[in-house]
Amino acid sequence: MRGCGQSPMNGLNLGLDIWNRSVLNVPMNRGRPKSFCPEQALESAMQVFWQRGYEATSLQDLLAATGLSKSSLYQTYPSKQAWFEAAFTRYCQHRQALLIESLEQASSPLEYIRGRLLGVLDDDGLDGIPRGCMLVNVANEFSLNQPEILSLTKQATEGFSQVLGAALKRAQAVGELSAQADTEALGFYLQAVISGLRTQVKSGVSAQRIASTVDLVMSQLR
Amino acid sequence: MRGCGQSPMNGLNLGLDIWNRSVLNVPMNRGRPKSFCPEQALESAMQVFWQRGYEATSLQDLLAATGLSKSSLYQTYPSKQAWFEAAFTRYCQHRQALLIESLEQASSPLEYIRGRLLGVLDDDGLDGIPRGCMLVNVANEFSLNQPEILSLTKQATEGFSQVLGAALKRAQAVGELSAQADTEALGFYLQAVISGLRTQVKSGVSAQRIASTVDLVMSQLR
DNA sequence: CTTTTTTAGGACTGATCAGTCCATATTTTG
DNA sequence: CAAAATATGGACTGATCAGTCCTAAAAAAG
Numbered sequence: 127m128r129g130c131g132q133s134p135m136n137g138l139n140l141g142l143d144i145w146n147r148s149v150l151n152v153p154m155n156r157g158r159p160k161s162f163c164p165e166q167a168l169e170s171a172m173q174v175f176w177q178r179g180y181e182a183t184s185l186q187d188l189l190a191a192t193g194l195s196k197s198s199l200y201q202t203y204p205s206k207q208a209w210f211e212a213a214f215t216r217y218c219q220h221r222q223a224l225l226i227e228s229l230e231q232a233s234s235p236l237e238y239i240r241g242r243l244l245g246v247l248d249d250d251g252l253d254g255i256p257r258g259c260m261l262v263n264v265a266n267e268f269s270l271n272q273p274e275i276l277s278l279t280k281q282a283t284e285g286f287s288q289v290l291g292a293a294l295k296r297a298q299a300v301g302e303l304s305a306q307a308d309t310e311a312l313g314f315y316l317q318a319v320i321s322g323l324r325t326q327v328k329s330g331v332s333a334q335r336i337a338s339t340v341d342l343v344m345s346q347l348r
Numbered sequence: 349m350r351g352c353g354q355s356p357m358n359g360l361n362l363g364l365d366i367w368n369r370s371v372l373n374v375p376m377n378r379g380r381p382k383s384f385c386p387e388q389a390l391e392s393a394m395q396v397f398w399q400r401g402y403e404a405t406s407l408q409d410l411l412a413a414t415g416l417s418k419s420s421l422y423q424t425y426p427s428k429q430a431w432f433e434a435a436f437t438r439y440c441q442h443r444q445a446l447l448i449e450s451l452e453q454a455s456s457p458l459e460y461i462r463g464r465l466l467g468v469l470d471d472d473g474l475d476g477i478p479r480g481c482m483l484v485n486v487a488n489e490f491s492l493n494q495p496e497i498l499s500l501t502k503q504a505t506e507g508f509s510q511v512l513g514a515a516l517k518r519a520q521a522v523g524e525l526s527a528q529a530d531t532e533a534l535g536f537y538l539q540a541v542i543s544g545l546r547t548q549v550k551s552g553v554s555a556q557r558i559a560s561t562v563d564l565v566m567s568q569l570r
Numbered sequence: 571c572t573t574t575t576t577t578a579g580g581a582c583t584g585a586t587c588a589g590t591c592c593a594t595a596t597t598t599t600g
Numbered sequence: 601c602a603a604a605a606t607a608t609g610g611a612c613t614g615a616t617c618a619g620t621c622c623t624a625a626a627a628a629a630g
Binding site: 177178179257263265266268277280285315328 | 545
Binding site: 377378380381382416417418419420428568 | 574575576577578579580
């Protein structure tokens with residue numbers, strides 16, 4: 127059972143790995159190959175951390191979600207913390223890539239933004255229970271005393287804000303938004319609104335109420 | 349050592365307690381009196397839950413923060429969960445009371461709102477590390493599968509939103525806000541913005557950036 | 571005083587926590 | 601084939617988890 131390549135490296139390094147082997151005469155990995163796909167395991171770990179948060183996720187949860195043995199788990203990343211950081215990094219990268227991709231496909235930038243705002247309403251997890259945005263969850267679970275996590279949340283928040291800012295720039299180009307608008311500032315503003323709405327969703331505020339706030343926010347964007 | 353009255357009841361019931369004793373001839377409490385103040389213990393418990401969240405707070409933390417013995421802890425509330433719910437309820441009540449009080453003292457309703465928005469910047473905990481708003485923390489830590497918690501977060505979110513809505517009504521009365529504005533909708537909107545800004549603060553976004561978002565939001569309120 | 575009632579201290583519980591270690595299995599290399 | 605290298609399963613660790621229980625202390629009531 128091999129599944130997804132035998133390199134323990136992640137997707138980005140796989141190419142280099144193959145290149146090394148074929149061109150530089152670096153030998154193939156010796157020893158028993160992994161019986162799991164590290165990428166897939168990380169994805170599963172991310173899902174469970176997303177759903178439950180860091181503290182509430184036990185190693186047992188991680189083992190069950192990934193299907194790995196304890197040895198394989200600790201050989202892939204050396205601690206629960208390391209798994210979490212890798213999973214969270216993956217989440218941020220994927221989310222930002224998705225955001226950018228759907229922006230590129232969007233016909234109307236403002237409708238794209240409305241879609242991002244309304245998106246807070248469909249974030250159901252595996253069991254149908256909303257799990258919110260992992261970035262929002264993580265930022266609020268940790269205090270600011272963990273530098274590595276803080277660095278990740280800051281970077282992701284700024285990244286998301288910039289994508290929203292880019293959407294607003296396109297809105298200006300298309301004539302949907304005043305050329306005087308400060309798109310960078312509005313990007314951070316919208317990111318805050320989205321985070322706030324996600325918190326309200328998790329607080330039990332009705333979908334109707336959320337939707338009308340979205341209308342209000344959109345009506346202010348001119 | 350008595351400290352703050354010998355009734356194990358909380359503040360609201362203390363009056364009834366005394367009344368029962370004096371009017372209904374109910375005898376005074378027999379037995380050894382508590383050597384701690386339940387109100388004060390709850391306040392301490394609230395602080396530590398606020399700072400660390402539910403999962404990350406251990407019973408040891410709770411014992412250390414309150415100074416209680418394990419027996420007293422479990423006699424006051426029967427579980428960690430019960431302590432948490434009591435502490436969170438206390439937080440919500442106190443916060444809402446503070447919000448209302450400072451609204452009543454405010455001269456300019458819009459400046460009051462600006463103050464609430466900028467307030468996200470000074471939420472330092474005991475050790476100087478921002479701990480955010482407990483409501484935001486709690487809403488994001490728990491998934492929606494805990495009915496009691498959900499009920500508390502929903503109620504608090506709506507309560508805070510309504511106070512903001514009331515401030516906006518006063519702004520209309522004073523002429524600071526258009527009479528056409530939907531103050532209820534704007535109240536929920538502002539509550540979302542505040543939650544979002546708190547998340548950004550915990551994500552490491554700079555105070556300067558937060559402040560300029562506050563300016564942006566205020567400039568939209570007309 | 572004795573009795574009754576409540577609180578407090580702290581030993582104790584079984585479960586679970588994150589993490590280690592080692593023997594065995596499975597592969598490539600030579 | 602044998603040797604080397606890596607992966608796996610799972611037993612094992614000490615620490616900590618939330619929570620229980622029992623005994624002693626301290627107060628009011630009679």
